[in-house]
Amino acid sequence: MLNANEAAALHAQLTIVDGVEYCNWDRQIFEQLVAGGVSAVHATVAYHETARETLSRIGEWNRLFQAFNDLICPVNSITDIRTAKTEGRVAILLGAQNSSPIEDDIDLVALFRQLGLRVMQLTYNNQSLLASGCFELKDGGVTRFGREVIREMNRVGMLIDLAHGGEVSTLDAAELSDRPIVVSHANPRFYHDTPRNVSEGEMRAVAETGGLLGLSAYPRHLPNGAQTPLRSFCDMAARAVDIMGVEHVGIGTDLCQNQPVSVLSWMRGGRWNPGVPGATSDLDWPVETDWFAQATDFPNLTAGLAARGFSGKEIAGIMGENWLRVLSTTTDQQTSDE
Amino acid sequence: MLNANEAAALHAQLTIVDGVEYCNWDRQIFEQLVAGGVSAVHATVAYHETARETLSRIGEWNRLFQAFNDLICPVNSITDIRTAKTEGRVAILLGAQNSSPIEDDIDLVALFRQLGLRVMQLTYNNQSLLASGCFELKDGGVTRFGREVIREMNRVGMLIDLAHGGEVSTLDAAELSDRPIVVSHANPRFYHDTPRNVSEGEMRAVAETGGLLGLSAYPRHLPNGAQTPLRSFCDMAARAVDIMGVEHVGIGTDLCQNQPVSVLSWMRGGRWNPGVPGATSDLDWPVETDWFAQATDFPNLTAGLAARGFSGKEIAGIMGENWLRVLSTTTDQQTSDE
Incomplete structure (x- = not known):
C-alpha cells in the first residue's frame, strides 16, 4: 500500500481530469486547479440556456481563454490535455x-460540437425533448428525437452524459449508443439513496458501453453531507x-465554487419554476x-484512494486516465460519412 | 486577342469564383455550376436572420454538403478551392x-467564423448596428460597435464586405480595416447610377486595401436591365x-436562381417592412x-472579356484568381493573439 509520501509523489505525476465543474471562474479558481494538479476540467456552459444563450456562454469562454492563457487552454484534441499537463496549464472541455x-434542431449538434462542446447531458432533472430527468415522476426513456440525437452525437463525436437523467x-x-456513455457526476444509490444517484443496473449498463461513472464530492450526493x-x-x-470495473470509475466533483444562490435557483428552476431555489x-x-x-x-482524493489500498495504476485510472480514454474514443473522431 | 476557341479553352483552365449567389439550391443548380466551370461560390446564408436563425441556415448547408458531396464541398481552407477544381466539384464559401x-454580441464573430462564415457584409441596404446601408437618407459611417467588429473580423479572419453599404x-x-475589404457584388455608378452601385472614390479606396469589386450581372445593377x-x-x-487595377476587379453575379417572390420580399423587407417586395x-x-x-x-463572361481584349492572365484574375488572393489573405489565417 502507498504511504502518504508516496501518494503525494504519485499525485504530482497523474494526469487528472475533473468530470464536471461549474465555478464562478476567475484567476484564483484557475490557480487552485493548477495547484491541485488538475490537467483538465469539463466545464458546464448550459443548464437551461437556449442555443442563442449558449453561443454567448461559449463566447465568454473564448474570452477567458485569451485573458488567462497562462493558466488555461481550450481542447481541440484530447491530446491537448497531455500537453496542458506538461505546461502546467488546465485544459477546459466545454x-x-x-x-x-x-x-429542437438536430443540425445544432454538429454546430455546437464544432464550437467546442464535447459533452452533452440528454436532460437535467426534468423531462427534456430527448429523455426523462431523474426527478420526473414517470420516466418515458429516450424519446424519438432523443434516438436521432444519440445517433448524431455518436456521428459527430459528442459524449453522451446521463447525469441528472432518469434510470x-x-x-x-x-x-x-454505439459509443461509450457516461454519468459524469453522481454516486451509487447504495451509498446515498436519491434519484440523482445511480442504480447498480445503471452502473453496469454504463460500464458495458465502455464508459464511466464520475464520483461526485457534492455534499448532497453523499450520505452525511459535509x-x-x-x-x-x-x-x-x-x-x-x-x-x-476499475476502468469505468472516474471523478466528477460537481464543484460549484463561489456561485451565488441565484445560480442555484437558475440550475434548479430555470424558466420553468423561476425564482425558487429548488423543489426541495x-x-x-x-x-x-x-x-x-x-x-x-x-x-x-489521491491520498484517500491510496489509503484504501488502490494501486498507483488504479488511482491513475480513477483520477484521470479513464476519463481520457472515454473522451478520446467518443469525441476525438467523427464517424466518416463521405 | 484571344479568339472564341482560345477563350473556350482558357475558360476550362480557369479557377472561377463567383463572389455571391443566393439560389434555391438543388442538384440541378449545383450541376449547372459544375457545367459552367465554376470552382467556388460565396453563398449567402443570411439577409436579416438572427444568430439563432443563422445556425439553422448553416445546419441546412451541412446537410447539403452531405447530400450532394459528389458536386459540392465546404471550404476549410482556400486551397480547398484548388482541390475542388481538380475534382470537378464546387467549393461553397458561406x-x-x-x-x-x-x-449585438462581438463574441459571435469568432463563433460564426468557426462555423464556416468567411464573409460578412457590415449592413444590407439599411442602417445596421455596424454601418449605414446604401438606401439610408443619411450615412453615419461605421459605428462604434462597427469599429470593434472590423477589428474582430480582421483578427479572426472574416472578410469585410461593403456590398449594400453606404458610401x-x-x-x-x-x-x-487592416486587411483587404471587398464590395462583393455591385457595379460602378458611372455605369448605372443607383445607390446600390459604387462611386469611383469607393472603388479606389477598396483597391487600396488590396481588396476587390465583384462585378454584378443582376439586371437592376445594369444600365438597361436585361x-x-x-x-x-x-x-x-x-x-x-x-x-x-486589374488585380482588384472580380465577379459577383448576384445570381438568385429559382427563388420565389417571398424571398425577394424577405431580402428587401425583412421584419422591418414585411410582406412588401420592396421600397421601389x-x-x-x-x-x-x-x-x-x-x-x-x-x-x-470569359468570351466577352476576351473579345474586349483582356489577356489570358487578366481574365484569370477577374474570373477567380483575384477572389482567391483576397479570400486567402483575409480568411485563411487568424491574427495570433497568444
Whole structure:
C-alpha cells in the first residue's frame, strides 16, 4: 500500500481530469486547479440556456481563454490535455448539462460540437425533448428525437452524459449508443439513496458501453453531507469498482465554487419554476466537506484512494486516465460519412 | 486577342469564383455550376436572420454538403478551392449579407467564423448596428460597435464586405480595416447610377486595401436591365480595371436562381417592412440578360472579356484568381493573439 509520501509523489505525476465543474471562474479558481494538479476540467456552459444563450456562454469562454492563457487552454484534441499537463496549464472541455442548447434542431449538434462542446447531458432533472430527468415522476426513456440525437452525437463525436437523467432513460441511452456513455457526476444509490444517484443496473449498463461513472464530492450526493468522511467516500469507490470495473470509475466533483444562490435557483428552476431555489427544502449551497472544498484538495482524493489500498495504476485510472480514454474514443473522431 | 476557341479553352483552365449567389439550391443548380466551370461560390446564408436563425441556415448547408458531396464541398481552407477544381466539384464559401447573425454580441464573430462564415457584409441596404446601408437618407459611417467588429473580423479572419453599404460607411471601413475589404457584388455608378452601385472614390479606396469589386450581372445593377449587352458589361469592366487595377476587379453575379417572390420580399423587407417586395416599384424578380441567366453561362463572361481584349492572365484574375488572393489573405489565417 502507498504511504502518504508516496501518494503525494504519485499525485504530482497523474494526469487528472475533473468530470464536471461549474465555478464562478476567475484567476484564483484557475490557480487552485493548477495547484491541485488538475490537467483538465469539463466545464458546464448550459443548464437551461437556449442555443442563442449558449453561443454567448461559449463566447465568454473564448474570452477567458485569451485573458488567462497562462493558466488555461481550450481542447481541440484530447491530446491537448497531455500537453496542458506538461505546461502546467488546465485544459477546459466545454459541455452542457442539458439538451437545451440544441433546442429542437438536430443540425445544432454538429454546430455546437464544432464550437467546442464535447459533452452533452440528454436532460437535467426534468423531462427534456430527448429523455426523462431523474426527478420526473414517470420516466418515458429516450424519446424519438432523443434516438436521432444519440445517433448524431455518436456521428459527430459528442459524449453522451446521463447525469441528472432518469434510470430508464440511462438504460435506454446505454443500449442505443454505439459509443461509450457516461454519468459524469453522481454516486451509487447504495451509498446515498436519491434519484440523482445511480442504480447498480445503471452502473453496469454504463460500464458495458465502455464508459464511466464520475464520483461526485457534492455534499448532497453523499450520505452525511459535509460530515461524510473521506474514508467512507473511498470505500464507496472501491465498491463501485467492484461493480463496474476499475476502468469505468472516474471523478466528477460537481464543484460549484463561489456561485451565488441565484445560480442555484437558475440550475434548479430555470424558466420553468423561476425564482425558487429548488423543489426541495435545501435553499442554499451546501457546506462542503473538509476534504473537498476547492480544487487544491484534489491531492486528498489521491491520498484517500491510496489509503484504501488502490494501486498507483488504479488511482491513475480513477483520477484521470479513464476519463481520457472515454473522451478520446467518443469525441476525438467523427464517424466518416463521405 | 484571344479568339472564341482560345477563350473556350482558357475558360476550362480557369479557377472561377463567383463572389455571391443566393439560389434555391438543388442538384440541378449545383450541376449547372459544375457545367459552367465554376470552382467556388460565396453563398449567402443570411439577409436579416438572427444568430439563432443563422445556425439553422448553416445546419441546412451541412446537410447539403452531405447530400450532394459528389458536386459540392465546404471550404476549410482556400486551397480547398484548388482541390475542388481538380475534382470537378464546387467549393461553397458561406457568408452573410448583413451583420444580423452577430446581433449585438462581438463574441459571435469568432463563433460564426468557426462555423464556416468567411464573409460578412457590415449592413444590407439599411442602417445596421455596424454601418449605414446604401438606401439610408443619411450615412453615419461605421459605428462604434462597427469599429470593434472590423477589428474582430480582421483578427479572426472574416472578410469585410461593403456590398449594400453606404458610401461613407464603405470609405470608413476601407480606412479602418487592416486587411483587404471587398464590395462583393455591385457595379460602378458611372455605369448605372443607383445607390446600390459604387462611386469611383469607393472603388479606389477598396483597391487600396488590396481588396476587390465583384462585378454584378443582376439586371437592376445594369444600365438597361436585361437588354444590356455583354459588350457593354465588358466595356464597363475595362473602365473599372483602369480605375482600380486589374488585380482588384472580380465577379459577383448576384445570381438568385429559382427563388420565389417571398424571398425577394424577405431580402428587401425583412421584419422591418414585411410582406412588401420592396421600397421601389420592382415587385418581382427581374428578367435576366440572355448572356447570364444561370451558371452555365459563365463561359460567356470569359468570351466577352476576351473579345474586349483582356489577356489570358487578366481574365484569370477577374474570373477567380483575384477572389482567391483576397479570400486567402483575409480568411485563411487568424491574427495570433497568444
